[in-house]
Amino acid sequence: MVAPELMRLTMILTSISFSSVITVRIPYCFCRCSRFTSPARMSKFSTLACSSSDSTTSATVQISEPKPKPxxxxxxxxxxxxxxxxxxxxxxxxxxxxxxxxxxxxxxxxxxxxxxxxxxxxxxxxxxxxxxxxxxxxxxxxxxxxxxxxxxxxxxxxxxxxxxxxxxxxxxxxxxxxxxxxxxxxxxxxxxxxxxxxxxxxxxxxxxxxxxxxxxxxxxxxxxxxxxxxxxxxxxxxxxxxxxxxxxxxxxxxxxxxxxxxxx
CATH class of the missing domain: 3.40.50.1470 (Peptidyl-tRNA hydrolase)
Structure with a gap:
């Protein structure tokens, strides 16, 4: 079962609709979780960069806003x-x-x-x-x-x-x-x-x-x-x-x- 912390983080990331770059610290195992990094959940993120230590991971996520229609x-x-x-x-x-x-x-x-x-x-x-x-x-x-x-x-x-x-x-x-x-x-x-x-x-x-x-x-x-x-x-x-x-x-x-x- 996915930890509640992971579920909350995933909901926050997938709800962002504006163009931004954010950095969050999460347990290292979360970045290895297939449900967090699945294509369906991460399709709106143009970049997901992770760097890890023994216990935590810093994840930088860049979210791109769809181009407005003319x-x-x-x-x-x-x-x-x-x-x-x-x-x-x-x-x-x-x-x-x-x-x-x-x-x-x-x-x-x-x-x-x-x-x-x-x-x-x-x-x-x-x-x-x-x-x-x-x-x-x-x-x-x-x-x-x-x-x-x-x-x-x-x-x-x-x-x-x-x-x-x-x-x-x-x-x-x-x-x-x-x-x-x-x-x-x-x-x-x-x-x-x-x-x-x-x-x-x-x-x-x-x-x-x-x-x-x-x-x-x-x-x-x-x-x-x-x-x-x-x-x-x-x-x-x-x-x-x-x-x-x-x-x-x-x-x-x-x-x-x-x-x-x-x-x-």
Missing amino acids: WLLVGLGNPGKTFKGTRHNVGFEMIETIAEAEGISMSSVNFKALFGKGSIGHVPVMLAKPQTFMNASGESVGSIVSYYKIPLKQVLVIFDDMDLPFAKLRLLPKGGHGGHNGMRSVINHFKGSRDFTRLKIGIGRPPGKMDPVNFVMRSFNKQEREELDITYQIGLEAVRILLLEGFDKSATFVNSAKTLERFR
């Missing part, structure tokens, strides 16, 4: 100077804010998108701005997800929303397209799946009887631009929290009244 962050918009700075392109602008803050170059063109790779904290990320025009955004996003085999739970799509008050953010774990043609295209290329995270940026409703199509192609005035710049900084922090701490903390951050006060 996230795909996509901003929706229309390419070209004509559409730059318009309401329909706030998704592009949010991605540009992230790229600049995290030092990620987006100079390459892949998968019909301006594309870049980098990291946020310890999490690898891919940033994309589809160049297919809004209504065909899914062609680009679907190709990236398929090529890199990215789980949809690791995809964040950022886009404009007329049903949100101007410069407001809303983070959702899933949902429909809400009449947004870019999102409609993305969902279609995900074979109808809606189970991916989205960050909505409010652009407000068109004034009077203005055609919504004309409204989303309008630029921002000076006051709106100042408000939107604050929104992008909040969005940047929300994305960092999402990747590093999880959806719930990020959604709480986005929806907190204290958040807006902090950034103003």
Whole structure:
């Protein structure tokens, strides 16, 4: 029978999930025990080094953390100077804010998108701005997800929303397209799946009887631009929290009244 001390030590070692190096002193016979050093128990340990004396052994165990899976962050918009700075392109602008803050170059063109790779904290990320025009955004996003085999739970799509008050953010774990043609295209290329995270940026409703199509192609005035710049900084922090701490903390951050006060 294995001694209780060995059983306790084994439980401690096998419960550690972070990357670390530890040194413990254990009876020499423990290192010779097949149950302690069995492949099943030691598979998560990259190194087990032992040195012994007559009665005790010092064991140094290095535990390796699994490499995080990459996230795909996509901003929706229309390419070209004509559409730059318009309401329909706030998704592009949010991605540009992230790229600049995290030092990620987006100079390459892949998968019909301006594309870049980098990291946020310890999490690898891919940033994309589809160049297919809004209504065909899914062609680009679907190709990236398929090529890199990215789980949809690791995809964040950022886009404009007329049903949100101007410069407001809303983070959702899933949902429909809400009449947004870019999102409609993305969902279609995900074979109808809606189970991916989205960050909505409010652009407000068109004034009077203005055609919504004309409204989303309008630029921002000076006051709106100042408000939107604050929104992008909040969005940047929300994305960092999402990747590093999880959806719930990020959604709480986005929806907190204290958040807006902090950034103003």
